[in-house]
Amino acid sequence: MKKTRKLILVNLILLGIIFALLESGARVLIYLTRGRSTAGQPERLQYLSYRPFVMFGPDFDVRLDESRQSAGDDAFRVLLVGGSTAAGFGEHILESALTEAYRGCRVDVINAAAGGYNARQELIVASIWGPGLQPDLLLSLDGANDLIHRLRMTEAGTFFLNVGYESLFKRPLLSWLVHILRSSQFVYGVQRLGQRRSVGLIESYVDAIPVFVSAQHSLNVLARGLSATRMMVLQPHMSFKRPLSDAEAGFTNYAYREQVVKALYDLTHTELGALAASDDVLYLDARPIFDGMGETVFSDDVHFVDDRGYEILSRHIARTGDIVPPNHPACSSQ
Secondary structure (H helix, E strand, C coil): CHHHHHHHHHHHHHHHHHHHHHHHHHHHHHHHHHCCCCCCHHHHHHCCCCECCCECCCCHHHHHHHHHHHCCCCCEEEEEEECHHHHCCCHHHHHHHHHHHCCCECEEEEECCCCCCCHHHHHHHHHHHHHHHCCCEEEEEECHHHHHHHHHCCCCCCCCCHHHHHHHHHCHHHHHHHHHHHHCHHHHHHHHHHHHCCCCCHHHCCCHHHHHHHHHHHHHHHHHHCCCEEEEEECCCHHHCCCCCHHHHCCCCCHHHHHHHHHHHHHHHHHHHHHHHHHCCEEEECHHHHCCCCCCCECCCCCECCHHHHHHHHHHHHCCCCCCCCCCCCECCC
16 A cells, blocks of 8 residues: 555656646747747636626726716716727727817726626626716627627527636536636647647538527616617737738638637628618727738737727728717817
């Protein structure tokens, strides 16, 4: 028995050393090829903080309450929901664009977006906190997460961390192992390599579109109940930009899924256009707004390299239909 215990201990130590070497090698390789990029590690870890209803994200009770208190009562209030691209949208940028387009109007933007969110999670946020915030415009900037994450999930209607949460809730005694595996760049790298080889035909993923469109319809209904203007914005994607800068052309990490994602985007655009007409809401397809720009706008497939992308997007949002009614108290003159 003593020899058996010793053998087990030695094997466990060797296994730990092998794993440490693999993990160190993975991190060195990522550093050499991508600099300080963490391949999504911060997002995978911070979202393990449980939030009722919305599952993960910032403390909306505190953050949105502070936004409500700081916003002026006589301002045109915008509630923005979406994923990480929307979360990076500086409130002052959109405020400036709307103020310029509707001169004499005071605008306050409240950013309620969170990285990784899909449209259903946005709907939950808007439903819980929207009535208290009383927005004049309910604005969504989304689409990428609902479509791209579907390639990583076995069924539509879930979100990309669903497997991890299910493991934590159903097997709490193994939560320490789940956390270690989720923290590992080596394990995550092997998983992503497997996903690159498993992208199927577009028909395998189109079931994500009705789920996304249904959530948008629910947001439209909610906006109507709040007496708010409603605008849907299908977020930009680098694959639709022409020409690409050298930096953008060099980003090929997601080239393996580009054709499927573009086809899903095209189908989604058609559905959103029809929904906008039937629900009588505003809709902006933001994919072509960077056409003709040779400069670098995107840092990856959906995120902007700096605020310039948001500034251009803001101007297009401000020009999409009649957002601010001329008789709104926030507008002294137009």
